[in-house]
Amino acid sequence: xxxxxxxxxxxxxxxxxxxxxxxxxxxxxxxxxxxxxxxxxxxxxxxxxxxxxxxxxxxxxxxxxxxxxxxxxxxxxxxxxxxxxxxxxxxxxxxxxxxxxxxxxxxxxxxxxxxxxxxxxxxxxxxxxxxxxxxxxxxxxxxxxxxxxxxxxxxxxxxxxxxxxxxxxxxxxxxxxxxxxxxxxxxxxxxxxxxxxxxxxxxxxxxxxxxxxxxxxxxxxxxxxxxxxxxxxxxxxxxxxxxxxxxxxxxxxxxxxxxxxxxxxxxxxxxxxxxxxxxxxxxxxxxx
Ligand SMILES: NC(=O)c1ccc[n+]([C@@H]2O[C@H](COP(=O)([O-])OP(=O)(O)OC[C@H]3O[C@@H](n4cnc5c(N)ncnc54)[C@H](OP(=O)(O)O)[C@@H]3O)[C@@H](O)[C@H]2O)c1
Numbered sequence: 179x180x181x182x183x184x185x186x187x188x189x190x191x192x193x194x195x196x197x198x199x200x201x202x203x204x205x206x207x208x209x210x211x212x213x214x215x216x217x218x219x220x221x222x223x224x225x226x227x228x229x230x231x232x233x234x235x236x237x238x239x240x241x242x243x244x245x246x247x248x249x250x251x252x253x254x255x256x257x258x259x260x261x262x263x264x265x266x267x268x269x270x271x272x273x274x275x276x277x278x279x280x281x282x283x284x285x286x287x288x289x290x291x292x293x294x295x296x297x298x299x300x301x302x303x304x305x306x307x308x309x310x311x312x313x314x315x316x317x318x319x320x321x322x323x324x325x326x327x328x329x330x331x332x333x334x335x336x337x338x339x340x341x342x343x344x345x346x347x348x349x350x351x352x353x354x355x356x357x358x359x360x361x362x363x364x365x366x367x368x369x370x371x372x373x374x375x376x377x378x379x380x381x382x383x384x385x386x387x388x389x390x391x392x393x394x395x396x397x398x399x400x401x402x403x404x405x406x407x408x409x410x411x412x413x414x415x416x417x418x419x420x421x422x423x424x425x426x427x428x429x430x431x432x433x434x435x436x437x438x439x440x441x442x443x444x445x446x447x448x449x450x451x452x453x454x455x456x457x458x459x460x461x462x463x464x465x466x
Contacts, residue, residue: 179403182436184410186325186446189332193450194238200457201239204464211460212241213297213452214269216259218278219249228275234449240456243269249279256282257290264292270460271297273452288349294463297455299324300350308357318455323355325447326387326410327362329438335385335408338363343379345369345424346389351412355387376400383407393417394426398433406435412444 204211213235215228228244235242245263247256263272272291277283288300296304299320307317315324330337342364346352356368364385369376371390380386381402388396389412401407413424423440430437438444 179406179432179435181409181431181434184329184333184408184436184438185442186329186438186444186450187442189329190446190450192332193328193454197238197450197453197457200461204457204460205239207464209460209464210239210241211270211456212243212268213271213273213456214243214245214263215273215275216245216247216263217275218247218251218256218282221275221277224275224277230449231273231452234453235456238453238457240453251279251281253281253285256285260290264295269295270463271295271456273298293318295459297321297452297459299354299455305354308354308361311361313358313361316454316458318459319358319451320350320354321451321455322351322389322412322444322448323358324454325451326355326412326444327358328451329444329447330385330408330410333436335436337385340364340384341367341382342385342387343367343369343383344387344389345373345376345380346391346412348389351389355389380407381405385410388413388424390424391415392424393422394424394429396425397429398426401430401433403433407433409434409437410444411438411440413440414445 201211217224232242263269272295274287293301293303296318299318304318342359344352344356347368347370356366360366367379377400380400385408387410391413393415409425411423411425415422421441427437
């Protein structure tokens with residue numbers, strides 16, 4: 179058995195075609211969708227993520243604006259800036275790029291972007307759709323979970339009744355993803371750093387999704403060949419200067435059924451989900 183590679187490229191291509199059409203139709207109604215990224219300071223990783231977002235906006239015909247704020251901005255000034263952006267009708271979607279400065283990190287950041295412009299899908303009003311059991315992927319849902327489900331759907335991976343182990347319980351990946359998968363009738367175990375016998379859990383799973391941020395943590399011993407496991411690798415780690423996942427893909431290739439690559443897997447799905455959210459947000463704002 180050699181694992182099938184579940185690449186993002188054909189999925190992104192398909193989604194982009196639809197987004198280009200919807201963007202064009204909004205433009206014909208006199209409204210070009212516009213994304214604003216709020217960046218505080220000069221974190222090099224943030225700069226690189228922002229470049230990807232800008233590029234994807236350009237590719238579908240949306241506008242991109244960077245609000246680059248000084249590291250020294252006070253909490254009061256930041257809140258005022260957010261209010262201005264929230265009330266600016268020429269901006270349809272706003273992202274606060276993390277991390278922010280120490281001065282700002284204790285603000286309730288997810289709720290500072292107004293729900294209708296919250297294209298990261300982190301505002302309580304948007305995440306509550308997950309609690310309520312929604313399977314509507316056109317809602318403003320957190321981008322990485324939405325991208326993963328869209329990728330699994332594209333490759334016709336059944337979720338109903340499947341045992342899924344999600345490793346990681348962060349607010350941006352593990353928690354919302356666990357809830358979304360359970361809405362799609364998967365039986366979800368959310369594991370974390372205090373989980374005992376993680377290997378026993380992953381060896382029993384139909385699908386393993388790793389979001390722990392540890393390069394090559396998962397080797398072949400975590401997978402039972404007879405389970406034909408599908409592996410989704412969310413991790414983005416640097417190993418010897420190269421971008422690499424949480425899973426040692428080379429080591430597991432002959433013991434799992436399919437795996438998402440790093441790079442070229444969950445990362446591009448996350449960016450395209452953000453643009454899906456931007457277009458949906460713009461359409462909803464025009465409907466009023
Ligand atoms: N591809 C993408 O688009 C994308 C998007 C977002 C994030 N990421 C990447 O995904 C990774 C996770 O990101 P995040 O923001 O969710 O990270 P995070 O906030 O640091 O959370 C990591 C989670 O992993 C758990 N964990 C850490 N070590 C573990 C271990 N040895 N065994 C089991 N669980 C362990 C932690 O458990 P505790 O809760 O007990 O501490 C925590 O819940 C990072 O590499 C990040 O760069 C990629």
